[in-house]
Amino acid sequence: MIDSWPTSARLWDRAKASLPGGVSTGMRASMLPHPLFFRSGQGPSLTDVDGHTYLDYVLGWGPVILGHGHPALTDAVARRLPHGATFGAGHELEYLAAEAVIEAIPGVDRVLWSNTGSEADQIALRLARAATGRHRFVKMTGHYHGWSDTFLLGYRPDANGRLDQPGTKGQHKSALADVALATWGDLDSVASILRDPAQDIAALFVEPVLCNSGVIAPPDGYLAGLRALCDETGTVLVFDEVITGFRLARGGATERYGVLPDLVVLAKALAGGYPVAAVAGRASILDQTTQGVVHAGTYNGNPVVLAAVQATIETLSAPGVYPAFEDAGRRLADGMRTTLDKHGVVGAVNQVGPVVQVLPGMDRCDTFTQFLAGDQQWYDAVIVELLRRGVFVLPGGRWYLSTAHTLADVDTTVSAFDEAVAATVLTQGQPRSAMRDESVVG
Ligand SMILES: Cc1ncc(COP(=O)(O)O)c(C=O)c1O
Structure with missing residues (x-):
């Protein structure tokens, strides 16, 4: 003991x-x-x-x-290390690892590499705003999408038990103006927001299993209901699969529950412990980065971590x-x-x-x-x-x-x-x- x-x-x-x-x-x-x-x-x-x-x-x-x-992961990283830390330019692993993600996750055409889940959620929202011309987003209380000012809202109650307040000291109150909080498991709470044009909603963000607050699975038909509401209202559906991706199935919650979002945010299990994240999804949304949507990051597509992505996905693909x-x-x-x-x-x-x-x-x-x-x-x-x-x-x-x-x-x-x-x-x-x-x- x-x-x-x-x-x-x-x-x-x-x-x-x-x-x-x-x-x-x-x-x-x-x-x-x-x-x-x-x-x-x-x-x-x-x-x-x-x-x-x-x-x-x-x-x-x-x-x-x-x-x-894990030997396969350690070897892949070790083989890559002598060839330089980063190029800030193209290399083969960028598309090879992206092809592995596309092959694994249903409905995904393109991958944008990023470094952390918090960053990847941020670019997912920017892409959704650009695609819809709308500005606000729906977030479920208790769901976590990183520590940024944009998303650290409605995650845990403050000292007075309120969820509609800033999530941290130092966060500007203006962040609250962009978010509409909904209740996980309650389709009506989402429908009333999405169907109201005055809410100006570009995107609906969810953890497809509420891992950060109780590991609560979606009720039967719930994710399909969210998909239908997003289709009806032209809202971008984002599955934040930072926890569920490559963990609940090879194709994450998207595969497990058979509901295709427009964008999937990945991190954590994606590289077995090496720091990388990604936004994956429909070409029409992601290709906007070639049409005026800024997506930057010195370390995006780092060859060492992409060697880790490739080895991790390959290892997880074993029967x-x-x-x-x-x-x-x-x-x-x-x-x-x-x-x-x-x-x-x-x-x-x-x-x-x-x-x-x-x-x-x-x-x-x-x-x-x-x-x-x-x-x-x-x-x-x-x-x-x-x-x-x-x-x-x-x-x-x-x-x-x-x-x-x-x-x-x-x-x-x-x-x-x-x-x-x-x-x-x-x-x-x-x-x-x-x-x-x-x-x-x-
Ligand atoms: C669902 C979810 N989204 C986003 C994030 C943020 O990811 P990162 O810590 O890599 O910024 C986390 C982190 O735990 C998470 O669980």
């Missing part, structure tokens, strides 16, 4: 002198018991600077879909990858549900393919409102108990599986989860809304 992380604590102290909060993104400051420092990763495991090894369900917050140090993800995801989720039941803990577990979400204190979670009612304080205690037992997970309840996680790893993890839940029930009591009367709204 791991009891302390003295070297990590020391390095974090030192890092705080040069990095605000000692971290490179504010979100990592929320890691428990404090941000840890790692030495290396191998397959499904990570080793920290204190020499502790963990089964890793953080996976770099999603990208490391092949596990750490059996996605059925294995389903098996591992289901086994982890079922094991967690059985564990919660065994300890008399009220909690739901959502799972779509290799993405799993623990939702303490509720019987089910189908809406963003229900998600917000979860008992984070109780789950925070579970996170630390898991870490002590060699399992590294994200804050907030989402777990990612990689191709490197075996069913035996999953079983080991479920045993650790069982011990962690038992330990927290002893120290913390049940999650808050295990008192069933404190009913979950939504």
Whole structure:
């Protein structure tokens, strides 16, 4: 059992002198018991600077879909490295990797390379505005499309419980003027906005599975309903597949649910951990970058990361990858549900393919409102108990599986989860809304 992380604590102290909060993104400051420092990763495991090894369900917050140090990916990058870091000019991998994306995702004709999901969402909106001559966009509450001023709205309630306020200090209130917030799962809330010409809506952005707030799958027919509304009103439908792309199927949620958006935003799993993003979709929309829509970026189409894209897609294209993800995801989720039941803990577990979400204190979670009612304080205690037992997970309840996680790893993890839940029930009591009367709204 791991009891302390003295070297990590020391390095974090030192890092705080040069990095605000000692971290490179504010979100990592929320890691428990404090941000840890790692030495290396191998397959499904990570080793920290204190020499502790963990089964890793953080996976770099999603990208490391092949596990750490996958030989095909490492070799592709290593083969590319001696030939220069970047050209700022054309090279073969730009179109070879784009062809691999086009072949994998239904309905895609063109690919624009970018560097992060936040950037790619931004160019998707610009393209939609140019294509429609309209200005505003619809965003669902609880959905995340990056940290930009444009999109960091309606994601989490502010201190007064309001979703219609800026998402961060320092964001100009004018960002709110461009967004119309809708409710995930409720077609009527979208229809009333899209059918009102005064709303001036260019695009509808959705995470096709609401991964950032509960891993909530779309209700039956919901994505098709969004498609029909966008067709009716001439609105550009954007699937933000930064999490779901290459993860829920080779063709992402687009393939899994059989509904074709106009634009797909990709990042994370696309390159197995190397920094790249893309907007893919219909030629008529993307070719606008040759007709006056500015899309720039010094590092766009970087050869090293595109070698990673090519190797990642090729590796994920092997037979059996996605059925294995389903098996591992289901086994982890079922094991967690059985564990919660065994300890008399009220909690739901959502799972779509290799993405799993623990939702303490509720019987089910189908809406963003229900998600917000979860008992984070109780789950925070579970996170630390898991870490002590060699399992590294994200804050907030989402777990990612990689191709490197075996069913035996999953079983080991479920045993650790069982011990962690038992330990927290002893120290913390049940999650808050295990008192069933404190009913979950939504
Ligand atoms: C659905 C979704 N869109 C966009 C982003 C932003 O991507 P990035 O962090 O690469 O800017 C994220 C990041 O987690 C995401 O989950």
